[in-house]
Amino acid sequence: MNQDQLKQAVARAAVDYIQPKLESDSIVGVGTGSTANYFIDYLAEYKGHFDGAVASSEASAERLRQHGIPVYDLNAVDHIGVYVDGADEANPQLHLIKGGGAALTREKIVAAVADEFICIADESKWVETLGNFPLPVEVIPMARSHVARELVKLGGDPVYRQGVVTDNGNAILDVHNLRIHDPEATEMAINQIVGVVTNGLFAQRAADVLLLGRASGVDTLH
Ligand code: 5RP
Numbered sequence: 131m132n133q134d135q136l137k138q139a140v141a142r143a144a145v146d147y148i149q150p151k152l153e154s155d156s157i158v159g160v161g162t163g164s165t166a167n168y169f170i171d172y173l174a175e176y177k178g179h180f181d182g183a184v185a186s187s188e189a190s191a192e193r194l195r196q197h198g199i200p201v202y203d204l205n206a207v208d209h210i211g212v213y214v215d216g217a218d219e220a221n222p223q224l225h226l227i228k229g230g231g232a233a234l235t236r237e238k239i240v241a242a243v244a245d246e247f248i249c250i251a252d253e254s255k256w257v258e259t260l261g262n263f264p265l266p267v268e269v270i271p272m273a274r275s276h277v278a279r280e281l282v283k284l285g286g287d288p289v290y291r292q293g294v295v296t297d298n299g300n301a302i303l304d305v306h307n308l309r310i311h312d313p314e315a316t317e318m319a320i321n322q323i324v325g326v327v328t329n330g331l332f333a334q335r336a337a338d339v340l341l342l343g344r345a346s347g348v349d350t351l352h
Pocket of ligand 1: 161162166215231234
């Protein structure tokens with residue numbers, strides 16, 4: 131199976147995993163990216179079995195609406211049972227790097243609200259130590275250079291993601307050459323820099339379940 135087929139397999143597995151939990155009043159948290167897009171397409175088969183969705187990006191909201199799935203503002207919702215989203219890297223503790231699609235802040239917010247965070251990833255995302263994938267950091271535009279200097283002090287090589295404006299109107303710095311041995315500490319340290327909105331480490335709120343697509347099948351990791 132190629133990478134795209136593995137993404138489809140984990141997206142299908144996620145729908146199978148959540149399907150017994152769907153009720154007429156349930157709201158599904160939906161992530162962003164190519165794997166999440168497959169999830170949205172398969173989830174649409176169960177339209178009407180749940181109330182609607184909260185999306186972590188405008189792009190996912192649009193895709194959900196195209197399928198006729200109601201999309202709610204998070205402020206209008208008091209409970210999200212499951213949140214399903216992809217990742218750029220995942221380690222055995224189910225700590226993640228996310229934000230390759232620049233949606234990290236909204237992703238982190240929806241993940242914080244959800245009872246259960248189900249990550250879906252093909253095996254190319256599986257690592258022992260996070261940091262090979264450049265860590266995305268969302269920054270307030272006027273603080274971009276300041277934050278970049280502070281990230282250099284932490285040992286990283288930040289690169290401005292040219293031409294990208296997040297759904298929140300902010301900029302992205304991608305931090306190269308970090309070997310992240312203590313993801314929770316790194317997540318906290320970067321979030322302490324004034325001007326940072328958030329960073330793409332999901333360690334304080336790791337995934338609860340990882341559906342990992344391998345050539346041999348989909349593994350369910352807790
Ligand atoms: C978007 C994300 C995505 O989940 C991550 O980039 C993985 O994307 P894909 O499923 O396309 O490989 O964090 O901000």
